[in-house]
Amino acid sequence: MFTNHKYIAFETIVIKEIRRFSRIWLQTLVPPAITIALYFVIFGNLVGRRIGEMGGFQYMEFIMPGLIMMSVIQNSYSNVVSSFFSQKFQKTIEEVLVAPVPNYVILSGVIVGGMARGLAVGAIVTMMALFFSDLRIEHPLITITVILLTSAVFSLAGFINAVFANSFDDISIIPTFVLTPLIYLGGVFYSVQLLPTFWQVVSGLNPIFYMVNTFRYGILGSSDVDVYWAFLILGVFVVGLYSSCIWLLRNGKGIRT
Amino acid sequence: MTTAISITDLKKTYANGFEALKGISLEVQQGDFFALLGPNGAGKSTTIGVISTLVKRSSGSVKVFGKNVDTHIYDTKLDLGVVPQEINFNQFERVQDIVITQAGYYGLPRKLARERAEKYLRKLGLWEKRNDRSRLLSGGMKRRLMIARALAHEPRLLILDEPTAGVDIELRRSMWEFLTEINEGGTTIILTTHYLEEAEQLCRNIAIIDEGLIIENTSMRNLLEELDSQTFILDSPVEISAIPIFNFEDVSVCKVDSKCIEVTIAAGRNVNEVFSELDRLGIEISSMRNKTNRLEQLFMSRLNENGLK
Ligand SMILES: Nc1ncnc2c1ncn2[C@@H]1O[C@H](COP(=O)(O)OP(=O)(O)OP(=O)(O)O)[C@@H](O)[C@H]1O
Ligand SMILES: [Mg+2]
Numbered sequence: 239m240f241t242n243h244k245y246i247a248f249e250t251i252v253i254k255e256i257r258r259f260s261r262i263w264l265q266t267l268v269p270p271a272i273t274i275a276l277y278f279v280i281f282g283n284l285v286g287r288r289i290g291e292m293g294g295f296q297y298m299e300f301i302m303p304g305l306i307m308m309s310v311i312q313n314s315y316s317n318v319v320s321s322f323f324s325q326k327f328q329k330t331i332e333e334v335l336v337a338p339v340p341n342y343v344i345l346s347g348v349i350v351g352g353m354a355r356g357l358a359v360g361a362i363v364t365m366m367a368l369f370f371s372d373l374r375i376e377h378p379l380i381t382i383t384v385i386l387l388t389s390a391v392f393s394l395a396g397f398i399n400a401v402f403a404n405s406f407d408d409i410s411i412i413p414t415f416v417l418t419p420l421i422y423l424g425g426v427f428y429s430v431q432l433l434p435t436f437w438q439v440v441s442g443l444n445p446i447f448y449m450v451n452t453f454r455y456g457i458l459g460s461s462d463v464d465v466y467w468a469f470l471i472l473g474v475f476v477v478g479l480y481s482s483c484i485w486l487l488r489n490g491k492g493i494r495t
Numbered sequence: 496m497t498t499a500i501s502i503t504d505l506k507k508t509y510a511n512g513f514e515a516l517k518g519i520s521l522e523v524q525q526g527d528f529f530a531l532l533g534p535n536g537a538g539k540s541t542t543i544g545v546i547s548t549l550v551k552r553s554s555g556s557v558k559v560f561g562k563n564v565d566t567h568i569y570d571t572k573l574d575l576g577v578v579p580q581e582i583n584f585n586q587f588e589r590v591q592d593i594v595i596t597q598a599g600y601y602g603l604p605r606k607l608a609r610e611r612a613e614k615y616l617r618k619l620g621l622w623e624k625r626n627d628r629s630r631l632l633s634g635g636m637k638r639r640l641m642i643a644r645a646l647a648h649e650p651r652l653l654i655l656d657e658p659t660a661g662v663d664i665e666l667r668r669s670m671w672e673f674l675t676e677i678n679e680g681g682t683t684i685i686l687t688t689h690y691l692e693e694a695e696q697l698c699r700n701i702a703i704i705d706e707g708l709i710i711e712n713t714s715m716r717n718l719l720e721e722l723d724s725q726t727f728i729l730d731s732p733v734e735i736s737a738i739p740i741f742n743f744e745d746v747s748v749c750k751v752d753s754k755c756i757e758v759t760i761a762a763g764r765n766v767n768e769v770f771s772e773l774d775r776l777g778i779e780i781s782s783m784r785n786k787t788n789r790l791e792q793l794f795m796s797r798l799n800e801n802g803l804k
Contacts, residue, residue, distance in 0.1 A: 243569075243602020250599025254592075261587065262694035329583040333644075338572035401697045494511065494549050 248347050249337045259317055259358075266317070266361060270309050274363045278306050278370050281427065293429035295458055296372050297364040303454040304426030307388065309363045311446065312413070314356030317408045318396030322348055341487040344436020345397065345480070352393030353386070360385065362431055373457070380465065381456030387472040388449045392417075394479035401483075401492045417421065420446045430462050440479060445471055497525040497560060499652045499683040502544065505555035507541055507707075515541040517707040518555070525560070525651070525701070528678045530687045530698035530715075532794060538707045539687045540580050541638055543656050557650065573601060576650035578641045580657050586630035590621060595643050601648035606735045608647070615643035620671065635662040639670070646677075653677070654685045659693060671697055691790040695719075703797055710749075710801045719789055726759045726786035731779050739776045743768070757786065 259266040278298070286297035293300055325331040334344055366371060375381050395412075403409045424446035430438050441447050442463075452468035455461030487493075500523045507516040515538045523529045533539050546557055548564065557564045559571040584593045591612050593779055598608035617623045619639040624632060630786030632640060638658055645653060648722075655674075659667045674697065678684050688694055694701060694715075701710040702719060713720065734753045741748065745761035760769055773780060 246602045246604060247600050253599075254596050257588075257592070264712055297519075300589075328585060329579075329586045332549055332579065332583045333597055334600050335549055336572065336575070336577055338569040338602070339600050358676065437690070490551055494548070495544070 241396040243338070244340065246344050246345050247334075247337070250314070250353065251334070251339075251344065251347025252350050252354070255317070255321060255348060256354050258321055258351075259355045265380075267362065270313055270359045271362045271366065274305050274309050275366050277301070278367060279445055282370055289316075292469060293431065294460060298369070298432070299458065300429070300454075302367050302371060302373070303457045304450050304479050306360050306363050306367065307385070307450050307453045308421050308426055310356040310360040310389050311392045311393055311449075312417065314352045315392040315396040315399075315417060316413060317355035318348055318352035318393045319400045319403070321351065321411075322397055322400035323406070323409050326403075326493060327406075333495065337495060341484055345483050345487060347392040348397060350388060352396060353389040356392070357385070357391035360389075371376070375457050376459035377456045379456075383452060384449060384452045384456055384468070384472070387469075387476060388453070391449075391475045391479060392447075392474060394463060398479065398482050401486045404492075420444050421450075423447075426450055446474060448472070464470045498558070499523050499525045499560060500560040500685070501561075501708050502542070502546070502669070503558075505542065505545060505557065506553045506704075507538075507545060508553045515551075515707055516545075519704065519707070519709055521702055521709060521712065523683065523685055525683050526678075526681065527683055527685075527700055528674075528698045530694035530701040531685055531704065532691070532694060532701060533687075533703065533704035534798060537704045539704060540656055542704070543577065543579075543654055543687070545783045546654065547575065548572075554741045574646065574651045574652045576645035576648065578638075578645045578653070578655040578658050580660075582637050584629055584637075584640065584644065586628070588623070588629055590626040590627055590629050590632065590640060591616065593640065594647050596646040597644045603648060611649070612643070613649045615646045618667075619643045635666050638662055638665075642670075642673075650682070652685070652748050654684045656687050657689065658686065659688060659690060665690055667693070686713060687711045693789040695788065703794065705798055708801075711797050715790075718793055719773075720762075722762055722789055722793060724759050724761045725789065726757060727752075727783050728755065728757055729780050729785050730782045732781045733779060735778060739773060739778055741772055742767070743772075 282301055286301070289297040291297070322331075324425035350469050364373065399409060399412050423441065424444050425441065429469050430441045430447070433441065442467040448463050448468040451461045457463055500521070502519055502521045505519040506514070506517050507515045517541060519538070531539050531542070541550055545552045546559070546797060547566070559574050562577050564571045588596070594612035594616060594662070595605075595608045598611050603611065612625075613622065616625055621632075621636060623641055624636065629637065629640060637660070642655070642658060659670055662670060671693070671778055674684060674686075686694070686698065698712050698715055701711070702709050728751065731754050735750070738750050738756065740749055741763060745764050747758050747759045751757050758769060760766060770780070796802060
């Protein structure tokens with residue numbers, strides 16, 4: 239009947255997701271902005287002045303890309319995990335499941351919704367960063383690509399978490415015990431050059447390390463990692479996670495009885 | 496005649512091993528107003544769940560307007576609208592957004608989606624509430640919102656799982672009128688309900704399901720004709736001195752209180768004859784009513800028979 243019905247369904251899901259996090263902006267947009275602002279003030283400004291240089295840049299300049307990346311990762315993930323889990327919990331998900339919407343459209347809509355939140359918070363944080371330091375972007379294309387891919391990866395990861403979650407506790411376990419340590423150890427606050435060789439190697443196993451550094455490369459023009467490696471890793475994650483999500487949806491895991 | 500829905504040997508065993516459907520076959524013709532009745536836990540919602548793809552069936556097949564739900568996903572879903580038994584919309588969304596979003600899932604362009612939302616919210620008396628958060632609606636309004644949502648894409652087949660549970664008498668009647676109206680407009684309707692009066696009033700055909708099996712599937716008229724007797728309660732304005740004795744052996748009478756009697760009349764016996772007899776005996780009757788709803792009587796007897804097997 240409607241030839242572009244899949245696109246309309248996709249758009250509908252994205253609008254609904256954006257409406258959700260905008261409606262509860264006090265929980266979704268403000269807290270991350272405040273947290274990151276505190277990081278800027280305390281680490282960047284107060285402590286940073288004593289630290290001096292890191293990786294050849296002012297400490298404030300050094301941590302800024304990492305902090306933007308951190309907010310994008312956390313917010314993409316938490317948007318999808320909480321939105322999709324509460325749809326499951328409230329059974330609202332049935333609305334879309336009874337409609338002729340293919341699984342990949344459902345997934346893409348939810349993921350783009352998560353990316354929208356991640357990028358919205360990322361934009362807010364970037365604007366705040368401008369109060370503390372100048373922002374010039376060395377490689378705009380790399381910067382944009384890496385941020386889009388990263389927010390897609392963590393939206394997808396949040397989706398998998400939501401599919402397996404059976405309670406509201408289950409949606410905070412992974413962010414607390416996995417995501418946060420990986421971010422903190424992913425070179426947001428320091429250059430891995432400072433670490434002993436062994437820990438440099440260990441850091442190399444952390445995917446977030448590549449994302450943060452590539453993003454920093456995009457902005458500052460300097461990085462601890464090879465940018466091509468980073469894109470390869472991001473690509474593998476996007477494809478792997480996307481396929482897993484589709485497989486989970488097709489089998490109705492946690493959503494069809 | 497086209498078949499709106501055709502279910503063949505449908506079985507469902509849930510993950511915990513419970514066998515909710517044990518082989519159900521059912522056909523509903525296009526344009527029908529069909530009642531799916533059964534006690535709690537009989538498998539009505541499970542059947543509806545399978546039709547709407549929310550429940551994965553274990554075996555059997557489902558066709559909507561002749562098309563298999565597995566192979567013609569788009570067409571069959573577009574033909575189907577479901578009003579679930581339990582509230583499943585986002586309680587924080589606005590009433591209007593819920594309907595517009597649902598229309599969007601079915602691929603309706605934004606403008607058309609808005610028009611449809613207005614049309615059905617008006618018809619269901621919710622237009623005034625369109626900008627309210629849905630959790631602020633009363634229970635009956637929430638049910639009506641789910642009906643509006645199910646109609647947004649104007650499906651040819653509407654399935655309602657207990658749409659009138661918890662709805663007051665006046666609203667229930669207006670809901671009946673509304674459903675009759677859309678049925679007359681050509682929409683096939685399947686309804687589950689525990690109010691048998693509702694099924695009797697609205698539905699032309701009926702299936703009774705019990706413990707995952709269909710135990711009766713016939714037209715409402717045929718079923719009601721199977722009643723072997725009816726019991727009426729008759730009130731008199733004055734005291735009835737003695738229990739009337741009828742000359743018919745297929746009529747029995749007992750006294751309820753001094754001004755009220757209960758008369759059981761076998762099927763085939765003309766009620767007129769009973770009244771002329773009462774007249775002859777000089778018993779004045781001011782009002783009469785059925786002791787139980789006729790369908791209810793049949794429903795209970797069928798379930799009892801099934802339980803004895
Ligand atoms: N997800 C599930 N897992 C296990 N058993 C289930 C599940 N859903 C339903 N059942 C069982 O299947 C049976 C049929 O349930 P169903 O909801 O279809 O009944 P129903 O006829 O709609 O009853 P009601 O009139 O109470 O709504 C019940 O015994 C129920 O406990
Ligand atoms: Mg039910």
